[in-house]
Amino acid sequence: MRVVIVEDLALLREGIIALLQENDIEVVAQAQDGDGLLRIVDGHKPDLAICDVRLPPTFTDEGIRAALKARRRHPELAILVLSQYVEPAYSRELLAAGDSGVGYLLKERVSEVRTFIEAVRRVAAGGTVLDREVVSVLVSQRERSGADTQLDALTSRERETLELIAQGRSNGAIARELVVTLGAVEKHISNIFAKLDLPATNDDHRRVLAVLTYLRATS
Numbered sequence: 001m002r003v004v005i006v007e008d009l010a011l012l013r014e015g016i017i018a019l020l021q022e023n024d025i026e027v028v029a030q031a032q033d034g035d036g037l038l039r040i041v042d043g044h045k046p047d048l049a050i051c052d053v054r055l056p057p058t059f060t061d062e063g064i065r066a067a068l069k070a071r072r073r074h075p076e077l078a079i080l081v082l083s084q085y086v087e088p089a090y091s092r093e094l095l096a097a098g099d100s101g102v103g104y105l106l107k108e109r110v111s112e113v114r115t116f117i118e119a120v121r122r123v124a125a126g127g128t129v130l131d132r133e134v135v136s137v138l139v140s141q142r143e144r145s146g147a148d149t150q151l152d153a154l155t156s157r158e159r160e161t162l163e164l165i166a167q168g169r170s171n172g173a174i175a176r177e178l179v180v181t182l183g184a185v186e187k188h189i190s191n192i193f194a195k196l197d198l199p200a201t202n203d204d205h206r207r208v209l210a211v212l213t214y215l216r217a218t219s
Contacts, residue, residue: 001124004044005030006037006051006063007082016050016110023117032056034066041070041077048101048124053083053090064090080123082107086133100208103129103168122168128208129168150213153195161188166211 003025007013017027029040033056041049049070055062067079078101081094091104103123109131110116119129151159157178164174175185189207193199196213198206 001048002026002028002044002046003048003050004028004040004046006049006055008032008052008056019113020120025120034062037066038070041074048078048080048120050080050082053081053087064094078124080105080120086137091130091134100126100128104134105129105131106133119168127168128211130166132167135163135166150196154192158188158192161185162192162210162214165207166214
């Protein structure tokens, strides 16, 4: 796996690089701003770009704008965005750019080494990862709106399972979180796919499509 890092805080940037290298993940280049992200992606053709949402010069949304532009130039590029705060709109915008290889985490997850490395590997492999705090905010927004959605067909346990899928959890991790058997999780996921009308095909990633349905319903 070949990774580039884009973060304006030198201490955090160097910390992430050291953490990745300790876990046998190659960091091929680093930058401090959006233009730098585009330059190193064009030059190094990495598997994954890890970038901050807010970068110089205005520290608003330069990072995610540059990441989306890089994705348009290189559709095979996986993107893991890091943010200081929960900003659900950015997670939806990122996921709208493609149905695989995207992630959105709070920066504090970097200190949760196992969680962070698992997220890096999952996104680089084409998976989707959303920070659990982002998921919680999306759920709260939906509960306040009271809107009818496809999710209304799901049982409470199926909804919990889908929320954990949106966080990038594996079936085993979901089973441990819900204190159920792996077989029960597989059954819940099968029911989710059926109720969200996501039949098995050779081309579509149903877990990712389920997450996209979840995000649309909770926006």
